[in-house]
Structures are given as structure tokens and as C-alpha cells.
Amino acid sequence: MARKFRVGIIGAGGIARGVHLPGWKAIPDVEIVAVADINEAQAELVAKEAGNAQAFKDYRDLVKLELDAVDVCTPNRVHTPAVLAALKTGKHVLCEKPLAVTTREVRQMGELADRKKLKLMTAQQQRFTxxxxxxxxxxxxxxxxxxxxxxxxxxxxxxxxxxxxxxxxxxxxxxxxxxxxxxxxxxxxxxxxxxxxxxxxxxxxxxxxxxxxxxxxxxxxxxxxxxxxxxxxxxxxxxxxxxxxxxxxxxxxxxxxxxxxxxxxxxxxxxxxxxxxxxxxxxxxxxxxxxxxxxxxERPHSEEIKAFYECVVNRKPSPVPWTETIRxxxxxxxxxxxxxxxxxxxxxx
Ligand SMILES: NC(=O)c1ccc[n+]([C@@H]2O[C@H](COP(=O)([O-])OP(=O)(O)OC[C@H]3O[C@@H](n4cnc5c(N)ncnc54)[C@H](O)[C@@H]3O)[C@@H](O)[C@H]2O)c1
Missing domain, CATH: 3.30.360.10 (Dihydrodipicolinate Reductase; domain 2)
Incomplete structure (x- = not known):
């Protein structure tokens, strides 16, 4: 059997559980293999809901796994360190809005993604309505x-x-x-x-x-x-x-x-x-x-997640590139x- 597209989720709160999990689950080729949250109980709960995924307290352990993509759903200020950790270990990244709260950080993440030829997409689901x-x-x-x-x-x-x-x-x-x-x-x-x-x-x-x-x-x-x-x-x-x-x-x-x-x-x-x-x-x-x-x-969040998945597997440009987000x-x-x-x-x- 062909290997599935392996995803790790960082931040297992409202948005991860409410819309990202169902969005990923709707794609047949995807397997959510790990969930990280500083709240261990929350990580374990969502890992279980994801279908037998591994739970981590520290996202630095999650990014060490063999993954195709990381989905960052933490509070805003945690986006940059989590995205950088994922990019540094060679993962494509979908990150909740705002990608970062400063242009300096957006550029830092975007340029690293470009250098490593990885996709970086800001989760702006309104574009998919x-x-x-x-x-x-x-x-x-x-x-x-x-x-x-x-x-x-x-x-x-x-x-x-x-x-x-x-x-x-x-x-x-x-x-x-x-x-x-x-x-x-x-x-x-x-x-x-x-x-x-x-x-x-x-x-x-x-x-x-x-x-x-x-x-x-x-x-x-x-x-x-x-x-x-x-x-x-x-x-x-x-x-x-x-x-x-x-x-x-x-x-x-x-x-x-x-x-x-x-x-x-x-x-x-x-x-x-x-x-x-x-x-x-x-x-x-x-x-x-x-x-x-x-x-x-019907579900713009799911459409956004599918668009990210498709840009990775089909090697297409990011549907919400950092060069637009930075403006x-x-x-x-x-x-x-x-x-x-x-x-x-x-x-x-
Ligand atoms: N697109 C949308 O419509 C939409 C809606 C709501 C929230 N959001 C965005 O999603 C992000 C999360 O929002 P939420 O509503 O899910 O918040 P939340 O508070 O429900 O969940 C955030 C989770 O991140 C965890 N977390 C905090 N620091 C962490 C760290 N260092 N490592 C791992 N996990 C950590 C928290 O324990 C919590 O479980 C925010 O950036 C927010 O702007 C987007």
C-alpha cells in the first residue's frame, strides 16, 4: 500500500479540533500522525480524535518525526517559532492567521521556506468562500x-x-x-x-x-x-x-x-x-x-486545507503565499x- 501523506498538528485548541481536524480527515490520502500541545491532556485528546496519532507536549519533538506537512494552530505569537522549527526540519507548513504579527517574522519564515523549496500557506479561509x-x-x-x-x-x-x-x-x-x-x-x-x-x-x-x-x-x-x-x-x-x-x-x-x-x-x-x-x-x-x-x-476551512494539500502534492504555488501575507x-x-x-x-x- 502506498504511504499516506503524513501530517502533524501543533496547537490542539478550538480551531485545530473544530475545523482543521475534520478538514484533514476529509482527504482520503492523509494520515494525522502526531499532535502537540503544551496542554498534554489536550494533545492526547485530539491525538485520539485524529485516529491513534502520537501526542507530544513539546512541538520540537513532533517536528523530528518523518512528516510531509505541519499545521500550526497555536496562539499567534507561537506561530513563528513553531513554523520555523517545522521548516528547518523540511516540512511544508500551513499556519493559522495571522501568519505572524510582524513583517520581520513573516519575511524570516517566507525566505526560509523559499530557500528550502517548501510550501508555506497562511490559513485565510475567507478566500475559499x-x-x-x-x-x-x-x-x-x-x-x-x-x-x-x-x-x-x-x-x-x-x-x-x-x-x-x-x-x-x-x-x-x-x-x-x-x-x-x-x-x-x-x-x-x-x-x-x-x-x-x-x-x-x-x-x-x-x-x-x-x-x-x-x-x-x-x-x-x-x-x-x-x-x-x-x-x-x-x-x-x-x-x-x-x-x-x-x-x-x-x-x-x-x-x-x-x-x-x-x-x-x-x-x-x-x-x-x-x-x-x-x-x-x-x-x-x-x-x-x-x-x-x-x-x-460548504466548508471553506476544509477547502483551504485541501488547497494546501494539493499545492504540496502537485508542486503548485502556495494558494496564500507569504509575499501576499506580508503586505x-x-x-x-x-x-x-x-x-x-x-x-x-x-x-x-
Ligand atoms: N481562521 C479562523 O477562523 C480562526 C478562528 C479562531 C482562531 N484562529 C487562529 O487559530 C489560532 C489558535 O486559536 P484557537 O481559537 O484554536 O485558540 P485556543 O486557545 O483554543 O487553542 C490554542 C492551543 O494552542 C496551545 N498552545 C499554546 N502554546 C503552545 C505551544 N508553545 N506549543 C503547542 N501548543 C501550544 C494551547 O494550549 C491551546 O490548546 C490563533 O492563531 C487564532 O488566530 C483562526
Missing amino acids: NSARAIKGWANAGGLGEVYHARVRAMRRAWLPCAPGFIDNKLSGGGPCMDIGVHALDLCMWLMDCPKPVRVTGTAKVNFAKGNKIPGMWGEWDRKMFSVEDFAAGFVHFDNGATMTLEAAFLGHQPENEDMSCQVFGINGGVKWPSAEFATVTGGSFAQGTLTAARNV VIAILESIYAAQKLGREVVVKF
Whole structure:
């Protein structure tokens, strides 16, 4: 019998168990052979669920195994050391978003992957949703034309994730910018063909999370530990002249529980994600409608994992390459820098 594609998972928490495990299990040729988590009991539980995999407390033991790929699902700040350990031992890597919280680390991982001819993919599942695929196809066919502006929103009313991995800066490296802003921003950048950001101004601050004015819909969090922003906004200039506004929040007074969206304005047409509504002018008449995908994808996370697996086995480019991710992280990193310096910053990465 031919040897299966061997996968090791690092970080066995919510996202690993909830979507990565089912995603890998849906690929017949894949065997999950090991799971690592600093919480040994969690590693053992998920290793069992994976089907008789080995459990490790230390991911440095996992990467020593003979594996084809490693899937990193740890808190954000642990991504870089875990990804580097996997790449150094010759494994292809799929890593949860944000790949890293600094452009320096993204470059370090990306250049190592390139040198070793290994695939590195950021897990941005929004790119694999039906509406995103439909919009991208329409944009590629000229629906947008030259893009001159975009709006990005990842705004929540009271869905503040309480776990330390999201609110302790030492683990998360940022608040809503890094946790949810990165989803809508990556999607929007992809629709814009990832222009290079050159100047950014912005704000990142805490309005509510240290107090009790807005109750968390996911329960209580440690106010003392909370060391990230609960609201951020930015204005971005790109090298092609295009601009972008971005807003991200865990808490704020708005009627929607969450507004995760973007809107892209081009010379030929404009479009909104995720609604996939478009507007244009055809033959002197206003035209508008809703784009639909030709193929229905029910589980974008599983589709993303399959895309990673296929890029490795078919030796194709990474579906979410680090060269695109670094531009996304540069914008978020620059919003924090602009807040710190109190002025617009020139983006360097
Ligand atoms: N794509 C998405 O929609 C999505 C959704 C949620 C979370 N995420 C991302 O997934 C990652 C994990 O989030 P989560 O919700 O699963 O968090 P979680 O807290 O549920 O799980 C993280 C796990 O990593 C383990 N861990 C911590 N340090 C470790 C280390 N040094 N070595 C091994 N394991 C370690 C923890 O013990 C925990 O079990 C984060 O980067 C987050 O941004 C993505």
C-alpha cells in the first residue's frame, strides 16, 4: 500500500479540533500522525480524535518525526517559532492567521521556506468562500477594472474572545486588528491583487475592554490581562495610488453583532463582500446584481486545507503565499506604529 501523506498538528485548541481536524480527515490520502500541545491532556485528546496519532507536549519533538506537512494552530505569537522549527526540519507548513504579527517574522519564515523549496500557506479561509470565489472570478474578468479605493470592516458589538491567546499581547500580538481585521483585510487585498502599501495612519486604543459598559457576549475576560486594542482604524495609501480605510473592533455600540465586510471601488465597477452585490454602468444604464459562485463550497476551512494539500502534492504555488501575507501584516503593523508615534508612517517591510 502506498504511504499516506503524513501530517502533524501543533496547537490542539478550538480551531485545530473544530475545523482543521475534520478538514484533514476529509482527504482520503492523509494520515494525522502526531499532535502537540503544551496542554498534554489536550494533545492526547485530539491525538485520539485524529485516529491513534502520537501526542507530544513539546512541538520540537513532533517536528523530528518523518512528516510531509505541519499545521500550526497555536496562539499567534507561537506561530513563528513553531513554523520555523517545522521548516528547518523540511516540512511544508500551513499556519493559522495571522501568519505572524510582524513583517520581520513573516519575511524570516517566507525566505526560509523559499530557500528550502517548501510550501508555506497562511490559513485565510475567507478566500475559499462562495462569495469570495464569485467576486474574484468577476474581478479577474475585468469587473472592477483599476481599483482606486476600498473599505474594510471587522467590527463587533460584544463578541470579545476571552482566552489569553486573544487578549494578552504577549500571546496574541494585537487585538481585533490581528484577530478579525486580518480576515477582511486579507480578502480585500486579494480582490485588489495585493497592491503594495506605502503610507499608513491610524489609531488603536481601548475604549471599553477595561470597564463594564459593554457586556461580553462570550462571557467575562480578565480586565488586567487585557493588553491589546479593542478598536482600531486606519487609512492606507498604496503605491498604485489606491487608498483604503479599515476599521476593527471587539466592542462598540452598533446594532450588528458583527460586520465583517469589504467594499471595493474600481473604474469599471464596484462590489461588496460578503454579499457579492455589484454595481456598474452598461451602455449608459445603471446595472447591478448579485454574483453567485459556479461551485458550492460548504466548508471553506476544509477547502483551504485541501488547497494546501494539493499545492504540496502537485508542486503548485502556495494558494496564500507569504509575499501576499506580508503586505497584509505590514498594514496592521503600521496602524500600531502610527498609534505609537502619533503620525502617519512610511510602510517598510
Ligand atoms: N481562521 C479562523 O477562523 C480562526 C478562528 C479562531 C482562531 N484562529 C487562529 O487559530 C489560532 C489558535 O486559536 P484557537 O481559537 O484554536 O485558540 P485556543 O486557545 O483554543 O487553542 C490554542 C492551543 O494552542 C496551545 N498552545 C499554546 N502554546 C503552545 C505551544 N508553545 N506549543 C503547542 N501548543 C501550544 C494551547 O494550549 C491551546 O490548546 C490563533 O492563531 C487564532 O488566530 C483562526
